[in-house]
Amino acid sequence: MASFYGIGVGPGDNELLTIKAVNTIKKLDILYAPQAHKGGRSVAENIAAPYLPANLKIKRRHFPMTNDWEKKIKSWQEIAEEIAKDVKNDNNVGFLTLGDPSVYSTFSYIAEMLAERIDIQTIAGISSFSQIAASLSIPLMLDEESLEILPATADITQLEKAIDLNDNVVIMKIATRFAQVYKILEQRDLLSKTIVVENASMETQKKQRLIDYSVNDKLPYFSTALLKKGNKNVKSN
Amino acid sequence: MASFYGIGVGPGDNELLTIKAVNTIKKLDILYAPQAHKGGRSVAENIAAPYLPANLKIKRRHFPMTNDWEKKIKSWQEIAEEIAKDVKNDNNVGFLTLGDPSVYSTFSYIAEMLAERIDIQTIAGISSFSQIAASLSIPLMLDEESLEILPATADITQLEKAIDLNDNVVIMKIATRFAQVYKILEQRDLLSKTIVVENASMETQKKQRLIDYSVNDKLPYFSTALLKKGNKNVKSN
Structure with missing residues (x-):
């Protein structure tokens, strides 16, 4: 068949x-x-x-x-x-x-x-968020931690709840609403705990902490942010 | 090197x-x-x-x-x-x-x-939750939907919030706390919207809706539940 x-x-x-x-x-x-x-x-x-x-x-x-x-x-x-x-x-x-x-x-x-x-x-295929974690050699989640995945285009309240209630958050398509997401994370002092990967696993891949961006930066379409609230700031490599 | x-x-x-x-x-x-x-x-x-x-x-x-x-x-x-x-x-x-x-x-x-x-x-590797969705040919998430992944061993309040605030939820290691998770989903009338996959992609794989289990069932260690709140009940194949 x-x-x-x-x-x-x-x-x-x-x-x-x-x-x-x-x-x-x-x-x-x-x-x-x-x-x-x-x-x-x-x-x-x-x-x-x-x-x-x-x-x-x-x-x-x-x-x-x-x-x-x-x-x-x-x-x-x-x-x-x-x-x-x-x-x-x-x-x-x-x-x-x-x-x-x-x-x-x-x-x-x-x-x-x-x-x-x-x-x-x-x-099944390797998702961009799985490859982002692999490229940084950091876990998406450990032990009893939660991970929420959602796009930056989601409702703002939903985005805020995701950030407030989870240990780890993947924000897809962050380029579509970069300034708003940046401000939400800035208010919560989480910029240094968030890493952005542009064009994951492509030749143009770039990794940088959110704190090293400016609020008005324009990012490529395939950009994803990973917030890890653990007690250490994320490193970009 | x-x-x-x-x-x-x-x-x-x-x-x-x-x-x-x-x-x-x-x-x-x-x-x-x-x-x-x-x-x-x-x-x-x-x-x-x-x-x-x-x-x-x-x-x-x-x-x-x-x-x-x-x-x-x-x-x-x-x-x-x-x-x-x-x-x-x-x-x-x-x-x-x-x-x-x-x-x-x-x-x-x-x-x-x-x-x-x-x-x-x-x-990077294919995670069990990605393969579970593939084996059912149903999406983990679409459009602006969120997905939260967490283990059944997480704090009960965290489990309840994950279930209440997300469109889709993956509950890993559901065997470790099956009765409690079953009751949380039963209270919210979500048993028919949850599917359990035992031993995903192994020879002993089994898929069944949570509503077709009993609260006191014993499941194998590699069992994962996928809750999809969309307007249709999930099918087991």
Whole structure:
């Protein structure tokens, strides 16, 4: 029976795919990859490039980056219909996702649209926050500590509660609301306990404590903050 | 320069190591592996077994499973000293950890003891909660949702807050306090929105909604619960 596979390619380094991801790619008939720009390849496709067989049929599809939900859902439904047709025609179909398909991924919407109609398999990937901790060789959590993960675009009250009530907090997409998050952490004297990793595991990776930024700095899209409230200030390497 | 590598082997399936983990194992001179029982191999070593070169020197060391911190720290310090000596003698030394080395791992303590003395590299791994979501093909989080991860052994107030304030919650080691966690979720009518995965990605894996358990059930040690508060009840497959 043919299946639809959501494949996590990890955060950037192409050695961070799992053996299972690579083996899954090998058995695909068709691979769907998000398209960054017209004619271009996405970050996810570039990461997986060393493992893509020369004869693999690649369908690059555009996923609109917009806040217009109606437009996004219409576009995903069209792609989902095409995937359903391919799988029903007995093709093993893959879908590449950056990081882990279970973490803030468009794959989840496509999978939900198709859940009752075709077999779906998810191949876990290394998430950006896991790689950030690895690149710093510091734990995300220890013993009885908690970790909360949320995007900077969440409700401000939710962000404040996450920061106040947890031992460790990962704030994704911090670039989208940098000044606000900076101020919340500044008020709580937590700037020195927060480290920001820009472009984790990519060639342009940069690590710096939040206290070494200015409130009005512009950060790249793939920037994530890790707050650790333990009794020591975080070091940037 | 020789380094000390913390290597995440993922939650159980030996295809869930990354290419980087396998390549790192290939360049090791010495591998430290936790020892489950006298003369026995640990779960982590069994997972990595297909990738261990025949001539790799394996040092199995016992890590006491106890609440006596003095005893644990003394044992870790002895192992850390031995590792420091091996690395200073120009050996690349590895240390296997189940799942992701950044997630509740003894490796973090050993790494902290050695941080100022030798070069330390962490190789991220697939965590059990990432694999649980993958095995169910459901997202850990979407859009602006939060995820909190904490162990069932945390303070009860912290557990209640985690459950009340987040969209998604992963409760690790649920077996250690199953009845209490069950009752907290029952009071909030969340049993049907919680799924339990026993022995994720191992041959004995079992998935079941919390509502299909009884409060006094005994679960295996590697059992994790995932609460998703979305408007639909979770399905077990």
